[in-house]
Amino acid sequence: MSDLRPEPLEDDVPVDGTQVRYAGAAQLRVGEDQQYVTSDENLLEWVDPRDSALLLERTVRDSWRVLRIQSEFVAGFDALEKVTEAVTVFGTARSVPGSAEYELGVEVGRRLSEAGFAVITGGGPGAMEAANKGAFLAGGESIGLNIELPFEQHMNPYLTLGMNFRYFFVRKTMFVKYAQAFVCVPGGIGTLDELFEALTLVQTGKVKRFPIVLIGRDFWSPLVDWMRGTLLAGEKISPEDLELITVVDTPQEAVDVVIASGIR
Numbered sequence: 001m002s003d004l005r006p007e008p009l010e011d012d013v014p015v016d017g018t019q020v021r022y023a024g025a026a027q028l029r030v031g032e033d034q035q036y037v038t039s040d041e042n043l044l045e046w047v048d049p050r051d052s053a054l055l056l057e058r059t060v061r062d063s064w065r066v067l068r069i070q071s072e073f074v075a076g077f078d079a080l081e082k083v084t085e086a087v088t089v090f091g092t093a094r095s096v097p098g099s100a101e102y103e104l105g106v107e108v109g110r111r112l113s114e115a116g117f118a119v120i121t122g123g124g125p126g127a128m129e130a131a132n133k134g135a136f137l138a139g140g141e142s143i144g145l146n147i148e149l150p151f152e153q154h155m156n157p158y159l160t161l162g163m164n165f166r167y168f169f170v171r172k173t174m175f176v177k178y179a180q181a182f183v184c185v186p187g188g189i190g191t192l193d194e195l196f197e198a199l200t201l202v203q204t205g206k207v208k209r210f211p212i213v214l215i216g217r218d219f220w221s222p223l224v225d226w227m228r229g230t231l232l233a234g235e236k237i238s239p240e241d242l243e244l245i246t247v248v249d250t251p252q253e254a255v256d257v258v259i260a261s262g263i264r
C-alpha cells in the first residue's frame with residue numbers, strides 16, 4: 001500500500017464479509033459470496049429474442065440504461081472540460097512498485113508533467129499508478145479514469161482528479177477526447193486494445209495529428225515487425241499506417257516525439 005494512499009474511509013473497511021463496490025458514482029456493499037455483475041456485462045449480455053418475456057425486460061432495461069450511459073458522458077465531459085494539454089498513458093495493470101517497469105511509468109509521468117502535459121491514465125494499479133505518481137509528485141495534473149471491474153478495484157492514490165466509469169466505451173471516449181497524444185508502456189490485452197483503438201481512430205481520420213508513442217523497443221518491436229511482415233506484406237494495411245506509431249526507448253524520447261509532432 002502506498003504511503004500517499006489516504007486512510008480508508010470507514011465505509012471502505014470490509015465489515016462482516018461485505019465489501020464496498022463502486023459502480024460509477026454509486027457505492028454498494030456486496031457479500032463475498034455474491035457474484036458481482038458489472039454494468040458492461042449487463043449491457044453486453046445476449047438475450048434470446050425468442051423468449052418474449054426476457055426480450056421485453058431487456059428492452060425496458062436497455063431504455064433506462066441509455067440514460068445511465070448518457071449521464072456518464074455528461075459527468076465525464078463536465079469533469080474534464082478544463083483539462084488543458086494532456087497525454088494519455090497506457091500500460092500494464094500488473095507491474096509492482098519498485099520494479100523496472102513501474103519506475104519507467106513513474107518517469108514517463110514525471111517527464112510529461114515537467115513538459116507541461118496533464119497525465120491521464122486508467123486510474124488503476126501498475127503502470128497507470130506509476131504514471132500518475134510521476135505526474136502527481138512533479139506537481140502536475142494527474143487524472144485517473146477508473147473502470148468498474150468484476151473484482152474490487154480502487155483508484156490509485158496519485159490523482160488530482162479521479163473518476164469511476166461503468167462503461168468501457170464511455171471511458172475510452174474520454175481517453176481520446178481529452179488527450180492530444182497516447183504513450184504506451186509495455187502492457188497486455190487492455191493496453192493493446194487501447195493502442196489499436198487509437199490507431200484505428202487516426203487511420204480513419206477520426207482524430208488528426210495524434211502521435212502514438214510506444215516506449216520499450218525490446219517489447220514493442222516484435223509487434224511492429226509483425227505488422228510490417230504480415231499485415232503490410234499481406235496488404236492488410238498501407239505503408240503510411242506504420243508511420244502512425246513511433247517506437248522509442250526512453251520517457252524523454254517519448255516526450256520529444258510528442259512535442260515534435262507539432263500538437264502544440
Ligand SMILES: CC(C)=CCNc1ncnc2c1ncn2[C@@H]1O[C@H](COP(=O)(O)O)[C@@H](O)[C@H]1O
Nearest residue numbers: 090091092093094122124147187188189190191
Ligand atoms: C490487477 C488488475 C488486473 C487490475 C485491473 N485494473 C484495471 N484498472 C483500470 N484500468 C485497467 C485495469 N486493467 C486494465 N485496464 C485498462 O487496460 C490497460 C491495462 O491493461 P493490461 O494490463 O495491459 O491488460 C490500462 O491502460 C487500463 O486503461
